[in-house]
Amino acid sequence: MVENSLRNVITPGVMIVIIATSLACCTQQKEKQNTKLEEVAGSEDVLKFMKSFSGRGALSDSSRPSRPQDALAAFRYPDDLALDLVLSEPAITQPVYLNFDQRGRLWVVQYN
Numbered sequence: 001m002v003e004n005s006l007r008n009v010i011t012p013g014v015m016i017v018i019i020a021t022s023l024a025c026c027t028q029q030k031e032k033q034n035t036k037l038e039e040v041a042g043s044e045d046v047l048k049f050m051k052s053f054s055g056r057g058a059l060s061d062s063s064r065p066s067r068p069q070d071a072l073a074a075f076r077y078p079d080d081l082a083l084d085l086v087l088s089e090p091a092i093t094q095p096v097y098l099n100f101d102q103r104g105r106l107w108v109v110q111y112n
Contacts, residue, residue, distance in 0.1 A: 041047035066074075068088035075083055086106060087095075097109040 037047060037050050041050055068085055072083060072085050077083055087108065092108055092110055094111040095108050096111045099107045101107060
């Protein structure tokens with residue numbers, strides 16, 4: 001009886017979140033170290049791009065990120081569609097995977 005109840009509660013999306021949370025909690029953070037671009041680029045073309053890339057946003061220049069409501073207003077979409085803001089920082093950070101289940105629920109895996 002308990003096993004059947006757990007099957008109804010633990011969906012694949014919930015399992016992904018449980019596993020991701022467990023891994024994040026159980027692994028020790030390595031000391032941050034600077035890595036040379038040459039070590040991670042993979043090819044000369046990628047290295048050239050990485051060296052010439054001028055990042056944008058709060059981490060790389062003086063510009064501030066857009067407010068979620070302002071970013072939503074900047075989207076262009078047909079009049080017969082609706083666009084709703086359902087998640088934004090600080091509720092979610094670094095989403096790496098989004099999925100809708102058969103009941104229409106949104107599942108998000110985030111990298112922290």
